[in-house]
Amino acid sequence: MLEKAKVSFFLAGRSITRGNKGITIFTIFVLTLIFVQLVLFSSMLAGVTLKFNELMVDYQTGNVVIEPEEEQRYIEDASALQKKIESLPRVIGTTARLKTSGNFRYKEKEMGGTVYGIDPTDESFVTAIEDAIISGEFLSRPDRGEIILGREVSGGFGALMESRSLGGVEVGDTVELTIEGKTREFRVKGIYTTRYFMADASAYINRADLEEMLGVENQDLAQEIAVRTTAGTDEYETRMALLSLGVRENIRTWHEFAGILRLIENTLGLIRNIMNAIGLLIAFVIIFVVIYVNIVNKKRQIGVQKAIGIEQNVIVASFVLQAMLYAGTGVILGYCFMRFGLVPYTVAHPVDIPLGTMSLKLDDAEAINRAVLLFLASIVGSVIPAYKLAQKDLLELIWDK
Amino acid sequence: MENERENERENERENERENERENERENESKIQKNDIIIEGMDIVRTFRMGEVQVRALRGVSVNIRRGEFVAIMGPSGSGKTTLLNQLGILDTPNSGKVVIDGTDTSTLPEKEKGKFRLHNLGYVFQDYALLPELSAAENVYLSLMMQGKSKAEYESAAAEILTAVGLGDRLAQLPSKMSGGQQQRVSIARALAHSPIILFADEPCANLDSETSKEVLDLFKKFNTEYGQTIVMVTHEEWHAAYTDRVIKLKDGMLEQ
Numbered sequence: 001m002l003e004k005a006k007v008s009f010f011l012a013g014r015s016i017t018r019g020n021k022g023i024t025i026f027t028i029f030v031l032t033l034i035f036v037q038l039v040l041f042s043s044m045l046a047g048v049t050l051k052f053n054e055l056m057v058d059y060q061t062g063n064v065v066i067e068p069e070e071e072q073r074y075i076e077d078a079s080a081l082q083k084k085i086e087s088l089p090r091v092i093g094t095t096a097r098l099k100t101s102g103n104f105r106y107k108e109k110e111m112g113g114t115v116y117g118i119d120p121t122d123e124s125f126v127t128a129i130e131d132a133i134i135s136g137e138f139l140s141r142p143d144r145g146e147i148i149l150g151r152e153v154s155g156g157f158g159a160l161m162e163s164r165s166l167g168g169v170e171v172g173d174t175v176e177l178t179i180e181g182k183t184r185e186f187r188v189k190g191i192y193t194t195r196y197f198m199a200d201a202s203a204y205i206n207r208a209d210l211e212e213m214l215g216v217e218n219q220d221l222a223q224e225i226a227v228r229t230t231a232g233t234d235e236y237e238t239r240m241a242l243l244s245l246g247v248r249e250n251i252r253t254w255h256e257f258a259g260i261l262r263l264i265e266n267t268l269g270l271i272r273n274i275m276n277a278i279g280l281l282i283a284f285v286i287i288f289v290v291i292y293v294n295i296v297n298k299k300r301q302i303g304v305q306k307a308i309g310i311e312q313n314v315i316v317a318s319f320v321l322q323a324m325l326y327a328g329t330g331v332i333l334g335y336c337f338m339r340f341g342l343v344p345y346t347v348a349h350p351v352d353i354p355l356g357t358m359s360l361k362l363d364d365a366e367a368i369n370r371a372v373l374l375f376l377a378s379i380v381g382s383v384i385p386a387y388k389l390a391q392k393d394l395l396e397l398i399w400d401k
Numbered sequence: 402m403e404n405e406r407e408n409e410r411e412n413e414r415e416n417e418r419e420n421e422r423e424n425e426r427e428n429e430s431k432i433q434k435n436d437i438i439i440e441g442m443d444i445v446r447t448f449r450m451g452e453v454q455v456r457a458l459r460g461v462s463v464n465i466r467r468g469e470f471v472a473i474m475g476p477s478g479s480g481k482t483t484l485l486n487q488l489g490i491l492d493t494p495n496s497g498k499v500v501i502d503g504t505d506t507s508t509l510p511e512k513e514k515g516k517f518r519l520h521n522l523g524y525v526f527q528d529y530a531l532l533p534e535l536s537a538a539e540n541v542y543l544s545l546m547m548q549g550k551s552k553a554e555y556e557s558a559a560a561e562i563l564t565a566v567g568l569g570d571r572l573a574q575l576p577s578k579m580s581g582g583q584q585q586r587v588s589i590a591r592a593l594a595h596s597p598i599i600l601f602a603d604e605p606c607a608n609l610d611s612e613t614s615k616e617v618l619d620l621f622k623k624f625n626t627e628y629g630q631t632i633v634m635v636t637h638e639e640w641h642a643a644y645t646d647r648v649i650k651l652k653d654g655m656l657e658q
Contacts, residue, residue: 003549010546014539018533019534087415115490120634131428273498300530301532308518308519308544308591309518310515310519311513311515311547312512312515360547398530
């Protein structure tokens with residue numbers, strides 16, 4: 001058994017080191033590309049998912065959101081609850097928000113959107129809206145009658161749904177906001193974009209202004225409290241900590257708000273699987289063709305090997321080993337290209353996508369999975385032609401009879 | 402006087418012992434020469450070429466003795482190579498059988514035939530049939546590796562046999578860097594490396610000039626006479642026959658009477 005393996009390795013090794021270098025390089029190059037193609041889409045998807053998650057956490061929900069108890073419209077004693085939550089060691093900050101839908105009007109144009117009533121200082125501890133300002137300034141605590149618009153509301157600044165927007169509001173302009181039948185004018189203090197169209201279709205005003213419009217002044221009410229925790233804190237642990245603090249309100253992690261994003265992610269996942277299957281099929285066909293051409297050229301040599309007593313399975317194994325070595329080298333080169341080339345490059349130079357900027361994220365488990373699949377394809381793609389030819393009659397192989 | 406008689410008697414006894422030893426050697430040689438190593442019985446081989454059946458061998462029976470150097474000769478299409486392939490179990494006859502050293506090869510399954518060839522037979526092909534990616538030594542020791550010999554064993558055996566065929570200084574050379582005659586000598590070394598009981602050669606000089614052909618035939622003769630190597634060789638050159646002990650003549654797939 002050992003001597004057979006030894007002969008297979010010997011023949012495969014000599015064939016690679018002394019065979020046609022051009023064919024070897026071409027085969028490895030093609031397999032490298034196939035591996036890159038197999039992991040690239042996964043990496044892109046992982047990068048997009050990561051971006052989705054960052055957008056959710058950074059611009060909308062924080063890590064955890066506390067909502068009113070069942071059948072309650074508001075969280076009562078919001079500032080007391082905020083203090084209580086902020087006493088947890090891993091909590092960076094909390095922001096109590098009022099949230100409602102409103103109607104914006106600017107000149108002849110109108111549109112609906114979500115309006116948040118916030119404490120600007122608290123908000124800055126939880127979300128990065130302040131950093132997302134592209135024109136004007138963010139709100140400050142004493143500001144009244146001022147509003148921050150997302151670019152999908154203001155229009156301009158590369159808004160994706162320009163026609164639906166107010167059509168080009170600029171900082172300093174006045175917009176009318178109608179909430180529950182009450183209309184008030186607000187001066188636009190700033191315009192922001194997170195590059196995530198859902199988050200950009202909102203507006204922020206001072207919490208006191210919204211309290212006034214909703215008729216709930218000085219009652220310390222909130223419709224949600226967003227909580228920001230230190231990086232790496234598990235959201236479910238935070239939820240448990242909040243429960244043990246005696247928080248009776250509804251506690252939801254950001255994952256629970258990512259419904260549509262999960263839908264997009266799952267759709268992309270399906271496309272990824274289809275592309276993987278096609279990629280593997282291409283890999284299989286290429287390996288099959290390369291090995292087939294290789295062994296058809298070596299038909300007589302196979303005949304001679306059989307004639308001098310080299311066993312058929314030893315000959316087949318030598319071709320399979322070659323294919324495995326090609327696949328292995330392709331996987332290693334492809335992995336190195338991704339890990340040390342393309343991924344760090346996109347981290348340093350993120351790619352612009354409609355959602356914002358995206359970097360590739362290489363998942364090692366996925367890469368191993370693709371490597372194994374490519375290996376299997378190379379084994380099957382080499383066994384079939386090698387076995388078919390090695391099984392032929394000796395005379396047919398040597399003299400084509 | 403007594404001493405002289407004693408010496409004479411001693412010399413007579415010595416002569417008698419020498420004669421006895423000589424007779425024993427002759428008998429041994431006779432037994433050896435009469436020991437049939439290949440027995441081909443009523444071999445029929447038919448090939449299908451499109452719609453036509455070609456009867457390449459029409460019931461050929463041959464016996465080859467151990468240590469013999471036999472040539473198979475005949476005109477083109479007479480079935481020389483086909484007969485060599487049957488005797489060398491590279492092919493299986495449609496009927497008849499080939500017994501080699503007591504083993505009926507017609508009953509062996511393909512895998513066993515492969516093993517039998519690996520351990521007992523050696524082949525020299527017309528176009529050398531060396532593996533181009535292997536060096537001279539590697540070509541020679543491949544079958545020894547397959548037999549499970551150790552690295553030291555197969556490397557020294559390859560070096561020894563390549564030296565014996567005059568290529569001791571070209572062990573690491575690839576076939577593409579060698580002349581036709583050198584390649585054929587590597588091929589002979591490969592065929593003999595595992596000390597086969599029979600060496601089959603199919604027109605080994607067909608691609609060589611007469612000078613190189615002579616060198617190759619001299620090599621065959623050397624292994625035949627010095628080591629008692631049984632050799633079966635197909636050739637169509639009359640002068641090659643001079644090197645052999647016997648010629649089997651074929652015509653139209655049958656032995657020529």
